[in-house]
Amino acid sequence: MEMKHRKLPTTKDMRPEEFKNNDYLLRMAEELNRDGAGIVLGTLDDLINWGRSNSVWSLALGTSCCAIEFMALGAARYDMARFGFEVTRNSPRQADLLMVLGTINYRMAPVLKRLYDQMAEPKYVIAVGGCTISGGPFRKSYYVVNGIDKIVPVDVYIPGCPPRPEALFYGMMQLQRKIKMERFLGKRDRNEVPQGLMENKEEKA
């Protein structure tokens, strides 16, 4: 085993054998294969998911720097309309996706929670930037939430300070992949998912 990994790059925080490319998606695929899907429902699912994944409307909760990079995504050079992301809604009632762009602190945390609760199912959350993932450079502050996954379940994490527009695209396309694999008809209530996530975390720990 050791020989195999010798040439891989190592970082302080993570050993290469621990790195899994999107194990969440793998798990979903496994679940799909196991449970199977009917021809009618499965085809209908594919059609619906094709539509859903290509018109993800986001609620941009832009509190700081990352929001400016998100604006660059909307402009002509990066043009997120190519992927169907271009519609940003300013009301949580009309949004599928909560983009958290920037630091969330103790005063903003209840607002974030409330916005998430106000969104209609199915809903997704993308955590953009170091601050939303772990508190980032402000981790030791008395006022900064160390990761928004303490407040809302997160579907995709996009690291960076701020992430490049390409990184934002990559993250958002990961979400598209995820939506495409979901069972839309006869799916479980999403409210159960965060608990499932928590169990997995505990197992790892």
Place this chain on the structure above:
Amino acid sequence: MIQQVTEKIKQWCPQAEVETAGETVVSVPADKLEDVCRKLHDDTDEPMDYMRDLVGVDHGEGVLGVYYLLESTRTGGRVMLRAEAKGGEENPLLPSVCRIWKTAEIKEREAFDFFGIRFTGHPDMRRLFLREDWKGYPLRKDYDMDSNPLELTSEVNADVTEEFNLRPDGTLERRENVVFNPDDFVVNIGPQHPSTHGALRMRTSLEGETVKHIDPVLGYIHRGIEKMNESLTYPQTLAFTDRLDYLSAHQNRHALCMCIEQAAGIEVTERVQYIRTIMDELQRIASHLLFYSCLVMDMGALTPFFYGFREREMILDIFEETTGGRLIQNYNVIGGVQADIHPTFVQKVKEFTKHMREIIHEYHEIFTGSVIARNRLKQMGLLSREDAISLATTGGTGRASGWANDVRKHHPYALYDKVDFKEIVYTHGDSWDRYMVRMDEILESCAIIDQLIDNIPEGEFRVKVKPVLKLPEGVFTASVESSRGEFGVFLVSRGDKSPYRLHYRSTGLPLVHAMDTVCRGNKIADLIAIGGTLDFVIPDIDR
């Protein structure tokens, strides 16, 4: 210059002491403070009518103090006062100066929020950045960092506030002031609102459609940067400056580097000065282009937004090649810059300024000339010169009201005394002038860059500096003209490897504070457009 002022203060108040560790600070006893401030403000030769900043400091052993940074708009002379709060740690008191300088209203609330210093005579002693149910004062040295756990319940914002006055016998008199009456019609704007440029919240009371009062609720992106600075070494503190006002990242970092270099006696090379000045101006253009894009989008136009970002991407490309970062560059370091300029830098910058000059007419054709823009900006949100100075709204906002306040012109740093440029000043103080100031400054910045770009001298891009730096004891300041006003650094060193107190003068805090004055009497539909022309960035306000 400074001696004349200190002599004057000594005449008025013989107990005043002059400290000269680092910058000159005049220490004034608390009971004489209001009197001295009033006299400085009303002085006939050199009226100190612009309060740059008000900074609280915990001196340790139960002594809390406040520094007052004053400047005269007539002569440009500066003076720094210091006062110690009476009453020790339990009940620190200082007289309020908010009747002399309006900007002290919000700055004293900040000092109260961070240090618990109560200002007697201040009409509104509420917390500013922290939750209203917060316990303790975080910037005090003995603050327990774990004393306030994360709460997911929304706080209740009080509609009444407290005022404290000192009776002649030394006891406190508490009075209740009303922010909003129960029968006021209050509209809540933000913190999640697409046009407040970040997480800003304004509680706005209306009379029909007319704005009666705006109460800004800040702190939705307060990150406690000033407290964190106190446990970091000097080179480490640099990283936060880029993330304050991310549209002035270069300039903010420039100010902090300048302050530390000046305190440590480090001389940077001519080449570094050239690079820093050019980068500052590129950053200013990028910021003003974003200002244009955001303003037009707030007003409902989308096409000009693409124009603004088209040119902005060119600047970001130049930044990226040299610094590796697009929005946040982390480029200036103590003693120079992180890396030498990219071989194509000179050529690309020249291409850009040429292109910018040729294309700016498109911006004016699509928006400036439009009837809608003119009707919605002209004579809207008036700010008089006196109010601008009293509220300390520096930058383009002040210059649109006829207040010439460009730090580059009046207190030149880097190479600004060697280049020839015009300070753009308009006189009407309406939204239109605030917009035009920025549009004209784009061309002025191009002119500055053109004068420098061909003459970048050879030399070191960075002088060797010890990784762990110790600054001598004292108080040090530096200020630069950032994209949206005077950005100041205030540093108290006790000779350690990390600062004892490192405070930044927010460019946006006075601007948000001015919203009440500027918007009052205007229609609520114009509030967003007026806010857009004031051009604030919220993480810089909250710090």
